[in-house]
Amino acid sequence: MSRHLSAKKGEIAERVLLPGDPLRAKFVAEQFLDKAYCYNEVRGMYGYTGMYKGVQVSVQGTGMGNPSMSIYGTELINDYGAKKLVRIGTCGAMQKELNIRDVILAQAVSSDSNLTEKIFHGCNYSPVADFSLLIKAYQLAQSKNVNVFVGNIYNSDEFYRETLDRLHKFMEFGVLAVEMESTALYTLAAKYGVKALSILTVGSQLLTNESLTHEESEKSFYEMVEIALNTVIDD
Numbered sequence: 428m429s430r431h432l433s434a435k436k437g438e439i440a441e442r443v444l445l446p447g448d449p450l451r452a453k454f455v456a457e458q459f460l461d462k463a464y465c466y467n468e469v470r471g472m473y474g475y476t477g478m479y480k481g482v483q484v485s486v487q488g489t490g491m492g493n494p495s496m497s498i499y500g501t502e503l504i505n506d507y508g509a510k511k512l513v514r515i516g517t518c519g520a521m522q523k524e525l526n527i528r529d530v531i532l533a534q535a536v537s538s539d540s541n542l543t544e545k546i547f548h549g550c551n552y553s554p555v556a557d558f559s560l561l562i563k564a565y566q567l568a569q570s571k572n573v574n575v576f577v578g579n580i581y582n583s584d585e586f587y588r589e590t591l592d593r594l595h596k597f598m599e600f601g602v603l604a605v606e607m608e609s610t611a612l613y614t615l616a617a618k619y620g621v622k623a624l625s626i627l628t629v630g631s632q633l634l635t636n637e638s639l640t641h642e643e644s645e646k647s648f649y650e651m652v653e654i655a656l657n658t659v660i661d662d
């Protein structure tokens with residue numbers, strides 16, 4: 428057991444998928460994993476372990492935002508020995524060529540969070556994806572003809588913003604999309620010497636105000652989840 432997870436030692440796999448929404452964890456376990464069992468219900472943050480193509484994989488909800496991701500990520504790595512962590516999230520698209528349901532691989536993360544400044548004594552730090560996971564996910568996406576984009580994303584501590592100025596500045600510099608957990612994930616992975624990648628499905632297009640409903644969202648994750656699972660089981 429850890430502070431926020433009730434799994435016993437050995438109940439969580441070294442390969443873990445990380446959706447923000449705990450119900451997405453349940454959905455992935457039910458739709459994609461064999462012999463899945465729920466190892467965590469603490470705070471309703473569901474976590475499951477099962478088998479995918481004969482390999483043990485876990486899927487753990489992380490909640491929203493860097494602080495919540497930091498808690499679950501730290502415990503998964505430190506208390507349970509997670510080695511490959513792949514976020515399966517949603518994001519808001521910030522470039523016009525991106526459409527709802529497109530898939531983004533977050534190569535690098537820009538942020539308005541001061542999480543890394545605190546760690547690095549006021550200096551900038553660039554959280555980046557693990558290259559071996561990134562290239563594998565990209566090749567899988569290409570082989571399945573998924574509309575995939577690779578690049579810089581915007582990690583934010585705000586969902587509802589006082590001003591759109593910062594968002595527009597990131598758009599101007601080609602940043603693909605906004606989400607709320609990848610700074611914490613990539614920075615933790617670097618700290619502990621494990622592998623991490625964020626794969627995101629476009630759930631809303633900020634330039635047109637189009638967005639998926641909750642019901643539509645669930646069905647839109649198949650491509651992202653298949654890419655994530657096949658990436659994480661690869662050695």
Ligand SMILES: O=P(O)(O)O[C@H]1O[C@H](CO)[C@@H](O)[C@H]1O
Nearest residue numbers: 446447448491516517606607
């Ligand atoms: O769909 P998830 O993985 O939660 O990701 C995105 O959705 C949430 C905001 O609605 C934030 O957590 C953001 O990062």
Ligand SMILES: O=c1cc[nH]c(=O)[nH]1
Nearest residue numbers: 517518519605606607
């Ligand atoms: O974090 C997020 C996710 C989707 N859309 C946003 O505007 N922000």
